[in-house]
Amino acid sequence: MQLGKRLHDCGFKLQKCTLNFLNSATYNQTMKGVTLMKERTQKILIRISSVNSFLTYKDLSKEFFISERTLRNELFLINDYLAQNDYPQIITARGKGLKLNLSEKERKRLLFNIGDEITHAYYGPNERFLALLLDIVNPLTTTILYEMGEKLQVSKSTLDEDMRRLRLFVKDHNISVVSLPKQGVVLHGDERSIRAILYKVITNMVDIDYLMRSVDTEVVLSIPNRLGLDYLDAKVLNTMRKLYDEVLERCKIKVNHVYRNQVILLLGIWKRRVQEDEKIIEYCDFDIGNMKGPIKDFISSICSEFDLDIPLSEREYITAAIESFNPKDMNNSFDWVTAQLLAIQLIEHVEKMTGIPFSQREEDLYEGLYKHITGLLSRAKNDIQASNPLKETIKESYTELYQAVSCFRKQIEKHTKKTLSEDEIGFLTVYFSTSASWWKQEKQSFYQAVVLCNHGLSTGKLLAANLKEHFNIDIIAVLSSHELSFIDKLDVDLVFTTIPILYKRKPLLVLNPILRESDRKEIKAFLQKNKDKRRVVSNNLDATKLMQDVLSLMIESGGQITKESYQRLEETFISHHLKINTREIQPMLQDILKESNILLNQECKDWKETITKSAELLLKESVIEESYITAMIQSVEEYGPYIVVGKYLALAHARPEDGVNKLGVSVMTLKEPVNFGNLDNDPVRIIFCLAAVDAYSHLNVMRNLIDLINDQEKLNRLIAVQDADTFNKVLYGSEEDKFEEERFS
Template sequence: MKDRTARLLNRLVSAELPISIKALSEEFQLSARTMRNEINELNDYLSQQDFPLVYSLRGKGMKLQLNKKEEEMLLATLKADKKNEFLNREERILDLILAIGLAKDKVFLFHKEEEFQVSKSTVDEDMRRIRELLKEYGVNVLSIPKEGLILRGKEKSIRTMLYSIINKAIGTVSLTDQYKNQSLKQKIIFRYIPITMISKIDRIYDSCISASEDNYYRKNLVTFTSICIARFLNKKKIENTIWLKRDIYTNKIIEVFVETVFYTFGIKDALNEFNYLTFILETLNQQDMNTSIDWVQAQLLSIQLIQHVENQTHIPFSKKEEVLQEGLYQHIASLLNRVRYDVQFSNPLKENIQKSYDMIYRAVNSFAPVINQLTGKEISQDEIAFLVIHFSTSLSELNQEVAYYYRAVVICNHGTATGRLLSENLKELFNIEVLAVLSSREIGLIEKLDADLVFSTLPIEAMNKPLLVLEPIIKEDDKEIIHHFLEQNKEHRRISKNYQDMTHIFHSLLQVIDSQVGDVSKDVYEKLAEIFKENQFLVNKRELQPMIQDILEDEHIILQAEAKDWQDLIQIVSEPLVKDETITQQYVQAMIDSVNEFGPYIVIGKHLALAHARPEDGANRLGLSVATVKDPICFGHDENDPVKIIFCLSAVDSFSHLNIMKYLVQLINDEEKTKQLDDVTTIEDFKKILFND
């Protein structure tokens, strides 16, 4: 029996309800006609073994009805009957690429012909397709006498290529998953990156980063690190890291992780490798304003993206702006680096996301040119699908009812955003209250939660609570399965609860704290917000954020400034904030150093600049100043120079300045207002135009 037919049999055996041909076709990536042929082949096998056949239930799908004894006998027969597995073209291409890129021994095509048991012309066609595939990575395959096949290209490009190929091959499965029934692609990967190496790196992740976390970040970090170590041990090294920016703001936790990995595998005196790996792993992480030089650009992009998608889809995403903006901002901050340095995530759920959320996908995709222009690179469809997940989750929140009848826990190994998407879909469609989204490493917490049902994206050990295994994205066929599952567990229904909007009480408490102890710190704010969340009290943080007119004081407005150059202009606009100790002189120098290092990224619109640095560079409190320029100054921006108006922003957290950022987005899109502001000569006129008075 073919491996694909065996997988189909296992799928039908494990399904409690009928599965439509359409759902099977999507799952196995086959046409409906080919899927019917597969079922016919499967029925031939079942008939020969005297087992019941797969049959069609009108309007519902395909079903294989077995009793317990028949199921056990069938699976045992299947295991005993399993013959040598022959690779199809896709699997041969994967094996060839990994062999050339990671094998310790030389690779010759005639050896591969014998190993695959195929003709020379077949392998020649495999190699033609490989060469075409690797072009997009700037990598070529050469055949050298006595040396065999080798990869030609920059080492960082080769590693990125291997990372992408492996990610696409394993799909939603982590390399650290060691199920008894490994897929053929997993077996191929483990031939060239030993599972022992991967397991060691995964355990180091446990000790250095998180023992409970299990998401896309962990999967990608372990995968990429494994590739780098395998290449280095095969004497394929990063020759220099001159192409890296000097200050990469690497998280200390990442540095400790890489140091431990190097120690474990006996790697010494490899500074270039260390700098390269720590930098790339940092780009894979979702970043906040304390670690990313792009924090302002990421927040501007997230605000613009929400407005764009809302305009395109007419879905009121701004009602869920608080959580949506925060999730998008952190994702985009790391995405910008990934795009720049060609290490974009592979998204195994891309096709399902495209089909399930087509309108949102098209809206996000139409915004992609803005990101492409900023980075100078093209954002992949896989990365676009990750952005769609954030919007899809908010859409579920907008549609859901506020009454809940079941309490449940969601187990998901595909990352926080994907877990939240499944959670919100369950709440929207089935009146389910999800108490927590956990990874498989946190299963022990289930018994401590007051939950009745468990939904999981992967098989887990049996427990004392009803369990249903689902795909991360709920499709039409899944709805019937979930409904059937809930019907079977009616006794677990709970009395409904209603959430309450407690924004006014939250604000009152902040005022009390402020009157007693002074300015409310970020820690106090977040702890109070968490208490409200735990007690199911809604707080609209957007209503608590100051407007631009609340922050911009007369003393912070400078008109017709005379500056020698852009460095002098930054000094001038920041002077009022230094004078009242909103920022330090160190913050001013950090702004200048950042432009010297990263270019004119602070020029955010036509003739408009926003000077800023990271909070720890010397921001004492939220503040804003602005200067118009008598003689416009060039920063070196190809499209938006010369600068006529420059703002200086001091931000101390990721949320309190968002209304200011939203106003600046409006200003970017209003060149006429920028011109009017540049022409005024009095502070009163400036404020009247700026604040729309």
């Protein structure tokens, strides 16, 4: 009896010790390695099974950010899995790398079953963080910490550490974590900030692209993906995705599928919070008068589909948020001039740091940067950070360009008042990478192909540029997986895709969005296999045909220069392999700043009179309407002194549709400086008034103003001059003019 009791007690103690170990942080840390290994193993297996050529240890270790030794351990587990399920083993060939020889039937079966075989059982620290946050923000649950400890299978000390981490994180967003008697643990603070926290955490911890693809299929998800999908509801996401594509495609707006998934994620959070009666009371960062077009239609369709009765403030909030992912040439943001200044300055900065003459292809580069920065500024106002799944690869593959862009971050942060994320730096780098690739490429093409990419239009363009630069492949179009039907309508012979798709009408090759050495080997083998598809394309200019086409356009237009005739002429030049340098045909500041539009040493009692007086010069010449002056003043009243763009210098402006008849500029210096409320650049001593008709025609004027902002000595001289003639000499003059001015002053 005594022996039996001792054995029973020993067994009970052993069981208790085992349970304590299972609940300990040490065990969770151990299991964290297993969890990450399984998820990584799954992705490595998918990568190897998706290609038909050899992959090197070096490329795979870089791609998955692991050592070659760790990779060999992963391959041991993969081969064990393959053997247990009657698949061939991965072979290793000296000097070539790794390869998995599968029939098409085996490949499809393997890719379909991987998710069902490899699962996760334990919560790591990041997974616990996400689980805690989602439980706390759910008003239908009462978060009791000891119950969460049991649910997550961790000790009290581990959960205390998790909560400390959560409190520090939300504190950065001015949110506090409090415990209430009946409600349990809850978040207290501004609703917009709580949504921003949810979006940021889910974006960083959940594979958004995989999550969106899994909405249509039944696969076993990792813990973060499962938590994210449970919170957002798969059916809701799927419905939103379909509505988004339908509305934008009906309005002939190209869907950026990287941003689309993030928009759908943001909408999923918004819908749930609104239905839980957690609403934004007031929102004033958006002009309700501009809420029209496809985004408004999309929001209306969402409200109708889910029977949402939302206040105007919520419509303003979600419309502004979605617009920030779909910036137009001249969107609703009052930041459009700021975005232009930053885009021009960024190009000059990166060109100076890298020595690459980006200004030779500035039109395409500027347009991409301007649109992205416009969205970036808008997202910053709503505390939304775009997620870039390729940021690490971009950083590694384009180190010099990434570092150059990163060195410019302070100028952007000065306007956003927030830290510029590495994701955004990666996006901006892609635009420069694409431009650099086009700059180096040869002009003759031997293949015609199409690129399919769901990582975003800019990444697709980068892949297209690299294919043309290194392999003489002329990319006719960059499409998404939702546009497969367009391939048959294009004059192409090859298809390059960053995602596995079922398409058999033309030869197809799956690649990484940013090419690695293994991809280049695959491409060479692919082109050799399809060498019969090679074309010889001559880029020699047929001057006679060009002259005939131009004469035909002149006859059709009757000698009148209109917007339509100009566009047709531009298209004709492009069809003859000629590039129009729009920078050279855009007017400079001296072309549009008349002497009659220069006012010197004026007295103004406040900033409103300063704007009004400088603008009246343009009003007298019918360059602007009275409404434009009103709009400029209202804009500063609503958004603050953002028009003070440099030390002592203000650039008064509003949107073109606010009352601009034609391009114009005026300038005024002040006898006594005026404060606008800008702590960094006040007081204002000189003010330019800009009337822009579109997003591009005034860009050389903007460059002149940037030069002036960066030249404090010239600015001080301008403020001091007494007559318009001297003002012009200082503004546009050379060192000789400066000498003459000092000599006779």
